[in-house]
Amino acid sequence: xxxxxxxxxxxxxxxxxxxxxxxxxxxxxxxxxxxxxxxxxxxxxxxxxxxxxxxxxxxxxxxxxxxxxxxxxxxxxxxxxxxxxxxxxxxxxxxxxxxxxxxxxxxxxxxxxx
Amino acid sequence: xxxxxxxxxxxxxxxxxxxxxxxxxxxxxxxxxxxxxxxxxxxxxxxxxxxxxxxxxxxxxxxxxxxxxxxxxxxxxxxxxxxxxxxxxxxxxxxxxxxxxxxxxxx
Numbered sequence: 470x471x472x473x474x475x476x477x478x479x480x481x482x483x484x485x486x487x488x489x490x491x492x493x494x495x496x497x498x499x500x501x502x503x504x505x506x507x508x509x510x511x512x513x514x515x516x517x518x519x520x521x522x523x524x525x526x527x528x529x530x531x532x533x534x535x536x537x538x539x540x541x542x543x544x545x546x547x548x549x550x551x552x553x554x555x556x557x558x559x560x561x562x563x564x565x566x567x568x569x570x571x572x573x574x575x576x577x578x579x580x581x582x583x
Numbered sequence: 584x585x586x587x588x589x590x591x592x593x594x595x596x597x598x599x600x601x602x603x604x605x606x607x608x609x610x611x612x613x614x615x616x617x618x619x620x621x622x623x624x625x626x627x628x629x630x631x632x633x634x635x636x637x638x639x640x641x642x643x644x645x646x647x648x649x650x651x652x653x654x655x656x657x658x659x660x661x662x663x664x665x666x667x668x669x670x671x672x673x674x675x676x677x678x679x680x681x682x683x684x685x686x687x688x689x690x
Contacts, residue, residue, distance in 0.1 A: 504679070506627075514619070514670055516626065516679040532678045533584075566626055570617065570674075571638060573626040 471495035471572040475565060478577030481557055488559070489552040491567030491574055498521065499545040504570060505552045506565035507579075517565070520550065533562075557581045585609050587674050589682035597674075600661045604685045607669035608652045615675040618647055618656045621684075622667045628659040631656065662687075 477489040491503065502525075505517040518531035520541045529541050540553040550567055555582040557579075586609035596602050606616065614634045619627040629638045631647040636655055644659040658665055666689050671682040 470642070511682045514681045516672070516681065519679070530677045532634070561610075568627075571629050573628070576628050 470507070473567050473569070473572055473574035473575045475577040476477040476564065478579045480580045482583055483505065483557060483559055483581055485557050486553070486555045486556065487566070487579060488554070489565055489567075489577060490577070491550040491552075493548045493567075493569075496569070496572075498548040499579070501569045503543060503550040504568050505539075505541060505550075505562075506566045506568060506573075508576075509560075512563075514541055514564075518560070554579070584678055585612060585676055585680050587671055587673055587680050587682040589669075589671055589685050591685060592683065593686040593688065595688050596661055597690045598661050598663060602658050602661060604656045604669055604671075604687075604689065606649075606654045606656070608654075608673055608675075612673040612675035613650050614650055614674060616647075616649070616654050617672045617674065618645075619670045619672065620665075620667045621670065627670065639674050661687075 472494045474492045480485050502521045504519040507515050507517050518541050520543050521528040538556045543550045559581050562581045564578050566576045567574045588607045590605045616634045618631040620630050621627040630641050630645050635647045647655050648655050668686045670684050677683045
């Protein structure tokens with residue numbers, strides 16, 4: 470059974486940093502591109518970014534709203550993807566999901582507030 | 584960026600009805616379209632990829648079609664568990680944009 474489990478969410482002040490993790494199991498993680506998607510309360514889905522596999526040089530792509538502030542990485546030895554979020558803004562408040570597009574994690578809530 | 588526009592934004596229907604949701608892209612996306620279902624307080628669930636391919640385990644009453652810029656998600660006979668919000672997403676070009684969602688409610 471495929472499982473994606475996010476962790477690391479919480480309350481952070483504007484300008485602060487937070488690192489989310491996504492632990493994967495049940496599929497060949499090293500062969501899968503991984504994406505992060507977020508959803509503010511009561512709003513729609515927003516694609517945040519993705520990281521490709523080693524075969525594609527771990528290439529990354531980001532939404533304009535987070536480019537330069539967020540960094541996606543992965544550790545294939547740990548079957549884990551990461552989302553490093555810096556210079557956080559109140560508008561980054563959302564539930565953050567990791568997904569390999571067929572399967573999604575349960576999400577982790579990030580709240581940016583003073 | 585490629586804009587994705589879903590219609591309608593909301594829809595009321597009854598169990599047993601056939602419903603269709605439309606998704607229009609601002610440019611040709613070469614069939615690289617996915618559909619997701621989301622229930623309140625739950626993660627999205629993948630239904631369809633590549634415009635018309637059903638994800639494993641998804642009931643056959645769900646179907647997708649379309650090409651170019653115009654796509655549809657159809658549910659042939661609504662079941663109580665189908666009342667949810669549906670999103671389309673293009674993955675032809677970055678950023679991978681979503682439609683605004685269609686909320687399917689019980690009439």
